[in-house]
Amino acid sequence: MVRMSAEERRESVIRAAMSEFARGGYYGTSTEAIAKRVGVSQPYLFRLFPSKKAIFLAASARCLEDTRKVFEKASEGLEGEAALHAMATAYSRLIADDPDKLQMQLQTYVAVAAAEAVGDHEFGEMVRAGWLEIWEAAHLPLGADARETTTFMAFGMLINVLAAMGYPAEHRVWEGLQLPARPPEGPEPTRA
Amino acid sequence: MVRMSAEERRESVIRAAMSEFARGGYYGTSTEAIAKRVGVSQPYLFRLFPSKKAIFLAASARCLEDTRKVFEKASEGLEGEAALHAMATAYSRLIADDPDKLQMQLQTYVAVAAAEAVGDHEFGEMVRAGWLEIWEAAHLPLGADARETTTFMAFGMLINVLAAMGYPAEHRVWEGLQLPARPPEGPEPTRA
DNA sequence: TTGGTTAGTGATTGGACACTAACTTATCCG
């Protein structure tokens, strides 16, 4: 039996939860599945977190944080077009290498909407704050132009959805995402 | 007791399912909830549809169809910028008036990804085909330019997600979505 | 080594849920 500190365990629970919730969403994922992935008994999760909801929330927050870090790292020391290209490439690589993260993003969006619909604004506030940080992580390197940033994020969202739907890389719908001569806008479509 | 033909009932089941699945997704929605909304006993759903999955599939398909129709109707007889503006306005109105349809769209995307992940490609094919029809409904009126269409769809997706997250209309993240010279809301087309 | 704290488990419970089976009632038509 390998013992860990509660903090370390919580960490692995969050990682496991990100993968599991990514596939099944909140309701489609059992705490048992998460526990199994962690290698720990199911009841023990409830000693590390107060509820299933809390686990989901932690996973969502982590997902946003990870994504923001990708943008920050990619654009470090760059600005304007160079930053844009770097961030686009980094993001494309992220969703190619780690589809779970893409999935978890989408799961987070639908969960927020559901929470808001029943009057729970706490989850929403966290997600809006987290997403805004991502927005800002792109905004500054891109020259702090709202329209530019919005366009960048818009292309990113389209890429998310096309990838989620499973269109093969050579499908027509990806066409308009090819960069022309140089990279003027949008997360770059070098899909692996 | 009001009796309907099975066909009519199926129709109301699909409508009800769109609303319920929109909120809770596949796993978060019970057939009981759908039945209640229809005003019919829960087991009766299984005489109208073979399974819960079939109901979800029908709801997804209908959602895509409805969305396509919105574009088609809006752009009827128009082309170029006029068509673009008409479609953008119509779509903005759609997601403002009927948030369920927006939600159901997102639910469809995550469900497709989940289905693909477990090797079920049937649902994915239907959704990809349906979404392509939407894409084409925008493509032709916009002058059959792939980049133009892609940009249009990208802005639409960003709007979807911002709306789902519940950012209030006056929030900064909406800024770059204002049309410059032309009238207000909507997926914006030509970025100079 | 002993006493306290922290990590972790097995058993269980109460509720929800998809789906089946068997029965009832409205409606249409000859």
Add this chain to the structure above:
DNA sequence: CGGATAAGTTAGTGTCCAATCACTAACCAA
């Protein structure tokens, strides 16, 4: 009218699942 058919119901089954409880095993400091 009368009976066939289609619309609908009530009751029930097996399964799954979040959360609780009472307990055991490892670590640690004096």
